[in-house]
Amino acid sequence: MNQKLENILDKCLDRMFNGESIETCLNAYPEQASELGPLLKTSHVIIQKSSAIQPAPEFKARVYSRLRAMSYAKQEKTERSKRIPIWHRKWLLAVASVLVVLLVGVGTVAASTSALPGKPLYPIKLTGEHIQLTLAFSNIDKAKLHIQFSERRAIEIAEMANQGKDDTIFALTEQFVSHLQQIYEIDNVDELMWDGVKTPAATSALPEEAEIFDERGNKEELRVMLSNSREESLFALGNALAKAPESTKASLQQAIEIATREYDKALYNLEKHSD
């Protein structure tokens, strides 16, 4: 008897989850109505109360944006690793750089520098940047390129926000951070000022003095470049925040906070090592 009631209650609950009323269920089981009725009323109250628990729209949008960015980054990574095998990457990149220029043409490569994510020329732009970093002569050149590319990412974030493309902002912010952190990493290994091509001062008659002068000069040059880049990037992002649609404002605000923090960290690090 009880087992029968448990089964009927379960069937009725399924019907109620699908929007049917208590009465419909009771009419279907008139013999059990007296026992079933109170249980269905309690169940109805539980259904009503629990269905009132809803995620906030801002939360929903925030997580959605994070997941899209994660998927995008995952996809990019897979595609990149498919395109370029791990072994002999430097050689492949050197060959690729020549091929890219030959096949795509100098004009297209130059035009790709202003391409935005999602556009056909954008992968060419990223490949170009990768090639430039791989072929950079010295760590100071690499650091300069990272500063330049971080600023490009910031401008792309601003553009994407203006276009309401929230899903790419997070991935671009991650790339932005990665460029700035790589400056820090180069600086940390303390090779920044000594490897690669020296400026004329380094080849003067007094090598020790020249090296010190060269180091200070390079650091100052980097510091100025980074400081200008900070100004440009934050200006572009701030401007975008004023114009961006509501749907992208939260991600953009987050990107500005991250950009400010990362620039300050990179500048602090450069200044600390200059002392």
Add this chain to the structure above:
Amino acid sequence: MSIEKDIVSRAIKGDGAAFAQLYEEHLKRIYRYVYLKVGNRTEAEDLTQEVFVKALEAITTYKWRSLPFNSWLFRIAHNLVVDHFRKQGKVEKIPLDDDMALPSKSNPALAAELALEIKDLTKDIEKLSSAQREVILLRFGAELSTAEVASLLAKSTGTVKALQHNAIVALRKMSSSDK
């Protein structure tokens, strides 16, 4: 192939739009389930977010044969909640907040009343045995079918129906004694 199976297999292959569809489809129920377990909006949001991040990271390891997709998601949610309580060194207890997201937030009086009712409900659910509580949360919070609950809890459907029946009888008694 069912529509969801198709979406899941696209998500496994790295299709971000397919995963976004799964997120849209399951978010509300996962959030509700987690909320009813932790009783706190901030913690419920953090854990819900974590469920989907973990699911995205691990989706390539998911196999339809062993578990339906929504049961897989609820298993992640369940494990995260258990870990959450373990880290905090507390048993599953519901510290309810009043700042929950309710559809009637534009009407503060109604929202407050509803919040109070949900608070009462969760307090009552807390008094159930752990097996009854899990069945009620999975059936009413997560809206899983009896078969899905049975598969998730590794119990027979008969046992789940009995637990469900006993839990509703107990909740009915509690609500009548509250009045």
